[in-house]
Amino acid sequence: MSAPNAAASKASRASTDDLARTCSQVRRDIIRMVHAVQSGHPGGSLGCTEFMVALYFKVLRHDPAAWSMDGSGQDLFFLSNGHISPVWYSVLARSGYFPVKELATFRRLDSRLQGHPTTHEGLPGVRMASGSLGQGLSVAIGAALAKRLNRDPHLVYSLHGDGELQEGQVWEAAMSAAAHKVDNLIATVDWNGRQIDGDVDQVMPLGDLPAKWRAFGWDVLEMNGNDLGEVLRGLDEARVRTGKGRPVAILMRTEMGQGVDFMTGSHHWHGVAPNDEQAARALAQLPETLGDY
Numbered sequence: 001m002s003a004p005n006a007a008a009s010k011a012s013r014a015s016t017d018d019l020a021r022t023c024s025q026v027r028r029d030i031i032r033m034v035h036a037v038q039s040g041h042p043g044g045s046l047g048c049t050e051f052m053v054a055l056y057f058k059v060l061r062h063d064p065a066a067w068s069m070d071g072s073g074q075d076l077f078f079l080s081n082g083h084i085s086p087v088w089y090s091v092l093a094r095s096g097y098f099p100v101k102e103l104a105t106f107r108r109l110d111s112r113l114q115g116h117p118t119t120h121e122g123l124p125g126v127r128m129a130s131g132s133l134g135q136g137l138s139v140a141i142g143a144a145l146a147k148r149l150n151r152d153p154h155l156v157y158s159l160h161g162d163g164e165l166q167e168g169q170v171w172e173a174a175m176s177a178a179a180h181k182v183d184n185l186i187a188t189v190d191w192n193g194r195q196i197d198g199d200v201d202q203v204m205p206l207g208d209l210p211a212k213w214r215a216f217g218w219d220v221l222e223m224n225g226n227d228l229g230e231v232l233r234g235l236d237e238a239r240v241r242t243g244k245g246r247p248v249a250i251l252m253r254t255e256m257g258q259g260v261d262f263m264t265g266s267h268h269w270h271g272v273a274p275n276d277e278q279a280a281r282a283l284a285q286l287p288e289t290l291g292d293y
Helices: 006-012 016-037 042-047 049-059 082-094 100-105 136-149 168-179 209-215 228-241 276-284
Strands: 076-079 156-161 185-191 219-224 248-253
Touching: 016 042, 016 049, 016 082, 016 100, 016 228, 016 276, 042 049, 042 082, 049 082, 049 156, 049 228, 076 082, 076 136, 082 100, 136 156, 136 168, 136 185, 185 228, 209 219, 209 248, 219 228, 228 248
Parallel strands: 076 156, 156 185, 185 248, 219 248
Antiparallel strands: none
């Protein structure tokens, strides 16, 4: 592995308390963005906040000032379940990819911050469009193979929804990654058990998910995605397991709507924006720690 760059070195010094404060602010951003335009997906965004904050502010070896589409010399991240763009936009902005004030343009006409991430607007940090589910693992594998060919020792990370695993392309990609020993790839599944139409087990059960990934030839870890300490340990362990001939999968248990009491425990908030009263109630539970945009 190459030495971390300056931005990654600074991030590596962030304490768990620092990351927790960032999580609170990111959750405020999510609520405010979705409420402002009465459109978007708050549930999964809130549930994945600890993972995204830990990744971008502690784990990922990246330098926003040196952003390039090919990402050579840096770790890469691909968001496959693109509907949780609010959490990604917040983390990208607050880690320095674009001005935080741009979050106010979320889902507005001519904004770079579309409801699902796109590439033609040229938003730093975004390397693939992910409006259609099921495609992100294929792209991540391609990027990981490119790094191997270029002798770039950095890693590729991706995030997927558990409902997204109902897409057949995911499993074709999973077979391909194992067959080609893509061992510089860490794919994480947001295993919250819910999708837009209800509980995953009611829509299309996934069966024994850890056993399924192992049967497809992956090295599998499990972690609680809403516990910062466990997320950091899980990502650390996943990185240790790279380079050993198998791709690595993290099955991450989360709660949709985590951090806002009335949004947890149901699929209802998958794609519903809070009204004025609900937004105020949500924000009252989330301390402003880094300053609202």
